[in-house]
Amino acid sequence: MRTYFRNVYRSLITILIGMRQTWRHLFTPSVTLQYPHEKWDLPVGTRQQLFVNIDDCIGCYKCARICPVDCIYIDTVKAKPDEDLGKASTGNPIRQHVVRFDIDMFKCCYCNFCTTVCPTDCIYMTDKYETSVYDRSNGIYHFSKYAPDYAAKLIVDEKEAEAAKAAARAAAKEKAMAAKKAKVAE
Amino acid sequence: MFNNIFKKQRYYFDSEGLLVVDMSPSSAVHYQEAVQAATQDAGFSGEDMVINFGPQHPSTHGVLRLEVVLEGELVKKVTPHLGYLHRNFEKHAEYIPYNEIVPYTDRLDYLAAMNMNLGYVLAVEKLLGLTELPERVEYIRVICAEFNRIASHLMAIGTFGLDAGAITPFLWAFRDREKILDLFEWLSGARMLYNYIWVGGVARDLPDGWVEKAKEFLDYFEPMMVEFNNLLTHNHIFIERTAHIGILPADVAINYAATGPVLRGSGVKWDLRRDQPYSIYDRFEFDIPVGEGMYGPVGSAFDRYWVRIREIEESVKILRQALDQIPEGDVFEAIPRKIRPPAGKEAYFRSEAPRGEIGFYIRSNGSDIPDRVKCRSSCFVNISLIDEISRGQLVADLVINIGSIDIVLGEVDR
Ligand code: SF4
Ligand code: SF4
Numbered sequence: 330m331r332t333y334f335r336n337v338y339r340s341l342i343t344i345l346i347g348m349r350q351t352w353r354h355l356f357t358p359s360v361t362l363q364y365p366h367e368k369w370d371l372p373v374g375t376r377q378q379l380f381v382n383i384d385d386c387i388g389c390y391k392c393a394r395i396c397p398v399d400c401i402y403i404d405t406v407k408a409k410p411d412e413d414l415g416k417a418s419t420g421n422p423i424r425q426h427v428v429r430f431d432i433d434m435f436k437c438c439y440c441n442f443c444t445t446v447c448p449t450d451c452i453y454m455t456d457k458y459e460t461s462v463y464d465r466s467n468g469i470y471h472f473s474k475y476a477p478d479y480a481a482k483l484i485v486d487e488k489e490a491e492a493a494k495a496a497a498r499a500a501a502k503e504k505a506m507a508a509k510k511a512k513v514a515e
Numbered sequence: 516m517f518n519n520i521f522k523k524q525r526y527y528f529d530s531e532g533l534l535v536v537d538m539s540p541s542s543a544v545h546y547q548e549a550v551q552a553a554t555q556d557a558g559f560s561g562e563d564m565v566i567n568f569g570p571q572h573p574s575t576h577g578v579l580r581l582e583v584v585l586e587g588e589l590v591k592k593v594t595p596h597l598g599y600l601h602r603n604f605e606k607h608a609e610y611i612p613y614n615e616i617v618p619y620t621d622r623l624d625y626l627a628a629m630n631m632n633l634g635y636v637l638a639v640e641k642l643l644g645l646t647e648l649p650e651r652v653e654y655i656r657v658i659c660a661e662f663n664r665i666a667s668h669l670m671a672i673g674t675f676g677l678d679a680g681a682i683t684p685f686l687w688a689f690r691d692r693e694k695i696l697d698l699f700e701w702l703s704g705a706r707m708l709y710n711y712i713w714v715g716g717v718a719r720d721l722p723d724g725w726v727e728k729a730k731e732f733l734d735y736f737e738p739m740m741v742e743f744n745n746l747l748t749h750n751h752i753f754i755e756r757t758a759h760i761g762i763l764p765a766d767v768a769i770n771y772a773a774t775g776p777v778l779r780g781s782g783v784k785w786d787l788r789r790d791q792p793y794s795i796y797d798r799f800e801f802d803i804p805v806g807e808g809m810y811g812p813v814g815s816a817f818d819r820y821w822v823r824i825r826e827i828e829e830s831v832k833i834l835r836q837a838l839d840q841i842p843e844g845d846v847f848e849a850i851p852r853k854i855r856p857p858a859g860k861e862a863y864f865r866s867e868a869p870r871g872e873i874g875f876y877i878r879s880n881g882s883d884i885p886d887r888v889k890c891r892s893s894c895f896v897n898i899s900l901i902d903e904i905s906r907g908q909l910v911a912d913l914v915i916n917i918g919s920i921d922i923v924l925g926e927v928d929r
Contacts, residue, residue, distance in 0.1 A: 360693075372701040374722075397615035397619065441710060441718070
């Protein structure tokens, strides 16, 4: 019986102590932010949506290689010897056309590795985070500056050039073989 | 029904076979005693009922499925079923280079990602034989780990209160945890999955003014903890609710290899930060809180909760020392360019994460990709205790027991 009343007494007292705390907090401003209407400030260097300044990209594949989830897709076409693609703003010469630079932001785990390895600092994280889309395919961001048909043409050109080179090499080999044979026959 | 009251029996079964405990003032008995009396009584009739608790259940703290055998309201047996959040960490780690595994370790215990980073990174450093790190790196690591311990324990005690029916403390704990996450976001750019501690260093140096802001936070936080204790910890109803259930004796805890607050709640003073100091923990002064059984038997759910509360205070102590002592220096100088441990070398390293010991075993095959990575997860071990501590108790206590073990399913399933 005594325990019972002691329990009741203690419960009441401790609840009152707690209530005093909540009562005090009633008069402090609320910490809740009404999200879509109010937004908090993001610090410098926050890690949200990726962005690539493709004019500076030298197509070195470093970012694609270090990505732990392999969500950066890059295709490059070597520039022709007489072509000058200029330099990135950091001074690194650009030697290839980056015909495809896609990032699958659904696979990205926002680990920030790609931005730390980039030699020209052209891939970086922005402070944009409201990037929901209605379709999975919209989560793949295309950064290449080449129009698809021009990119396709560049790829075909490169393939043709390579094929021509290979053919030339084969022809040269054949010639050499023929010369050898001729020598042996002599 | 009247018969029972006249017989002064403290419990009886109603017409549907449910256990009813007489809580009227005249009986004046602790309901737990009544429940125990009921268990001992062999007069149980009715069949066992097997119910699935989870995987989608708000009080299982994730996607845990418990197969519970019930006899009326009493739990006879609990079998945890795992694997709903299995992401293949160990196998995946065999395909990616050492440094790229760090973001995957974030996702083990996502409430204490810094501690997971630290555990893995220290294992790799042991494998590489990398012992000389810049002082500043060591201090930053300890500061991050301790801040994350506070954040993780705040989550644990908040949700524990929620399991017992207290909603306000949960929101208060989240309010303060949010401030720590803000600090981390400023530091690393991310709020939860930091990928901050790297092999041989850290990803970024502390921003200007971070140390001052961190100290400011500690000044703000300590009074908040007092308020929190007034609100929840010293609440008599909460104590009565939790101090008599989920009893875990020390020998059982040791036999099950329980670690962290679960082990310390049973009165065993074992903390790797003190007993096997890694990083620079041997330089700081702090206590190892253990369960004292203030309101009931030692090793109760309340004791585990109490250990967490006290650990937050100890972490604040460590943080104050570390933030005062932190030296200047370059944090990137020791980051190795290539991580290629010699073939066949292996290393196991364990460290104290908020939920217990996290251990990483790594074997090298000479390339930059590990041959095998094994993660010893504390939550996985601790959840196996759920049957031991909930047997013979009510279903409502089972929920509190899960909360008192404080599991994170990301780490249980890996
Ligand atoms: S942030 Fe990480 S996951 Fe995302 S694209 Fe960069 S390297 Fe890949
Ligand atoms: S690392 Fe930078 S420069 Fe190299 S391919 Fe990626 S974005 Fe382009």
